[in-house]
Amino acid sequence: MGRLDDKVALVTGGARGQGAAEAELFVSEGATVIISDVLDDVGAETADRLGAACRYAHHDVTDEAGWAALVADIVEAHGRIDVLVNNAGIFEVRRLGDETLEAWNRMVAINQTGVFLGMRAVAETMKAAGSGSIINISSVAGLNGVGMAFTYSATKWAVRGMTKSAAQDLSRYGVRVNSIHPGYIETPMMHELRTDKEVLERGVPLGRTADASEVASAVLFLASDESGYCTGHELVVDGGLSA
Numbered sequence: 001m002g003r004l005d006d007k008v009a010l011v012t013g014g015a016r017g018q019g020a021a022e023a024e025l026f027v028s029e030g031a032t033v034i035i036s037d038v039l040d041d042v043g044a045e046t047a048d049r050l051g052a053a054c055r056y057a058h059h060d061v062t063d064e065a066g067w068a069a070l071v072a073d074i075v076e077a078h079g080r081i082d083v084l085v086n087n088a089g090i091f092e093v094r095r096l097g098d099e100t101l102e103a104w105n106r107m108v109a110i111n112q113t114g115v116f117l118g119m120r121a122v123a124e125t126m127k128a129a130g131s132g133s134i135i136n137i138s139s140v141a142g143l144n145g146v147g148m149a150f151t152y153s154a155t156k157w158a159v160r161g162m163t164k165s166a167a168q169d170l171s172r173y174g175v176r177v178n179s180i181h182p183g184y185i186e187t188p189m190m191h192e193l194r195t196d197k198e199v200l201e202r203g204v205p206l207g208r209t210a211d212a213s214e215v216a217s218a219v220l221f222l223a224s225d226e227s228g229y230c231t232g233h234e235l236v237v238d239g240g241l242s243a
C-alpha cells in the first residue's frame with residue numbers, strides 16, 4: 001500500500017529539481033501526479049520517465065486564467081485534487097541597493113503571487129471535498145534575513161506568512177496548509193549562489209548539502225494523511241543551517 005494511494009497531486013515547477021523529486025516519490029507512493037512548469041521539453045521528459053501516473057502540463061504560475069484552466073482540467077480528468085505543492089520559484093542574487101522595481105516585481109509575481117493564485121485556485125475544490133493538503137515551498141530565507149538576496153528573502157517570508165493565514169482560514173473545511181523551508185539543496189537553483197559547495201557545507205551543522213529527495217520525503221509527510229493534525233506548520237529541512 002502506498003502512502004498516497006488514490007490521491008491526485010499537482011506539483012508546480014515539477015520539470016526538474018525538487019519538484020521532479022517530489023513527483024517521483026509521490027508516484028512511487030501511489031499518487032496520480034500532474035507536474036506543471038514553463039520548461040516544456042524537460043517537463044515532458046520528466047513525466048515520460050515517471051510513467052503513466054504522471055503527466056506534464058504547461059503553466060506559468062503567474063497566469064491567473066491558466067490556474068483556473070489547469071485546476072478545472074485536473075478535476076475533469078480525475079474528479080479531485082488532493083494535494084497542491086506550490087514549488088515553482090526563482091532565485092537571483094541581488095542586494096537591496098542593486099534591486100530594480102522591474103526585477104522585484106518579476107520575482108514577487110513568481111515566488112509570492114504564484115503561491116497565492118495556486119492556493120486560491122484549489123481552495124474551492126478542496127473545501128467542497130472536505131479535505132486537502134497544500135504545501136508551500138518557502139526557504140531558510142523565509143526564516144532569516146538574507147543580505148545578498150533581498151527580494152528572494154522577502155518573497156519566502158511572504159510564503160511563510162500566507163501559509164499560516166491560509167491554514168487558519170481553511171482548517172474549518174478540513175484543508176491543511178503547511179510550509180517547507182529547505183536549506184542548500186542540490187538543484188540547478190543552488191548553483192545560482194555561485195559559491196563553492198565546500199564553502200556552503202562549512203556553514204551547515206550536518207556538514208553537507210542535501211539531495212532533492214531529502215526535501216521530497218518531508219513534502220510526502222505533509223501530503224499524506226500521516227500529517228493529518230499538522231496545519232500552519234513550518235517544516236525546516238536545512239541540516240541545521242537555521243538552528
Ligand code: NAD
Nearest residue numbers: 013017018037038060061087088089139182184185187189
Ligand atoms: P529549480 O530551479 O531546479 O526548479 C524550479 C522550477 O520552477 C524550474 O523547473 C523552473 O522552470 C520552475 N519555474 C520557474 N518559474 C516558473 C513559473 N513562472 N511558472 C512555472 N514554473 C516555474 O530549483 P529547486 O531548488 O528545485 O527549487 C524549488 C523550490 O525550492 C523553489 O521555490 C525554491 O525557491 C525553493 N528552494 C530551493 C533551495 C535550493 O537550495 N535549491 C533552497 C530553499 C528553497
